[in-house]
Amino acid sequence: MAARAKSPPGRPSSARERIDHAAYELFSRHSIRTIGVDTVAARAGVAKMTLYKHYPSKDQLALAFLRRREELWTRSWLQGETERLGATPGAKLLAVFDLFEAWSRRPDFEACAFTKALLEHADARHPVRVAVRGHIATIRAFLVELAKEAGTRNPARFAQQWQVLMIGCLIAAYAGEADAVRNARKVGRLLLESEGLRAARARR
Amino acid sequence: MAARAKSPPGRPSSARERIDHAAYELFSRHSIRTIGVDTVAARAGVAKMTLYKHYPSKDQLALAFLRRREELWTRSWLQGETERLGATPGAKLLAVFDLFEAWSRRPDFEACAFTKALLEHADARHPVRVAVRGHIATIRAFLVELAKEAGTRNPARFAQQWQVLMIGCLIAAYAGEADAVRNARKVGRLLLESEGLRAARARR
DNA sequence: AAACCGCTAGACAGCTCGGTATAGTGGCTG
């Protein structure tokens, strides 16, 4: 019990850390359903029993992955980078699409992990699907905040529309539409302008 | 060989028809990956061997389902209804969202079958995924046509943006966002208006 | 030294999957 907390900093990484890392890589790149626990354990260089000692079921492992995805992808990458790239709230919102465009061109682009997890769990009450809804809400809350700062008339509605554009263009890009993200950005710009806001310092 | 063509009209439906119908219902409502061939055969009231006599593999059955989906969903329903509902090209485009809204409220709403099929096949060269891209292109061609008739400046780009809105709002609705479709429609209206087109006879 | 602990390795249960093999049945046609 006490041992779990004091993982020494400079070690070759504990079993749990390797499990988390392997699950993150595999579930991100492919999806939760298509990756088996044996694959995760093998990639982590860990015995299967060790994995099941840390996570009592694959569902729990999947939930841990989604939390990690929120931490690394949503918070650190998406949120962090947009805040950094944009000077004004409007520019930050548009920066989302700049990030998406670069991301979607990477060979390991896997579309949205949350969307995949959502669509591959048919039962709406499944814990994974419930968690996904929470993660979508997290992203939404971030968008709502920016929409408020930008001075939109209806931040909740605006954020939802923005999120629809985000999801839609990621899937279109995944389907092979190279310019979907760029063109979705144009719609975003239009949406911003319709609020009477000059998308300050916009790049195109 | 000759027997296949002359299916008598008023019969209790042939084995093949029942297979097609069962596959359509099950693959539509759930997804291709989550439904096994045994389930399809059972639902069709057909022996598994009969199914494999008509379709040599599940992939072939899936491809037949996608073709049927294009025929029934894309052509008959989406395309047919929008043409019927809208007086002008702009109104037809907006009618897509009216259809989506009613559809997304149905208890058996399953999000877009093409999108699901796309996301659950990781290999970009998989025949199912290739076929899905073709079906997305079919919808796009229909949108391009309407965009041309509406007089948009860049019909190809406009159609892509419209499709991004369509996909995005369906997934948002599937995630439980009841008003996602309606708000996506508002973006569509904005997009139309930005082309200098009064969305003639729009209903809101 | 003894107890303990996290971990390993591998077998295994029980299930579902796609796909195959076999034997047999009922009806239409020569």
Next chain:
DNA sequence: CAGCCACTATACCGAGCTGTCTAGCGGTTT
């Protein structure tokens, strides 16, 4: 009547899945 044909029923294969069990190893603590 005989042959054919689409179809049925059922067993089966090999693979993969989640999850469990066991036996043992190596290092730390008391």
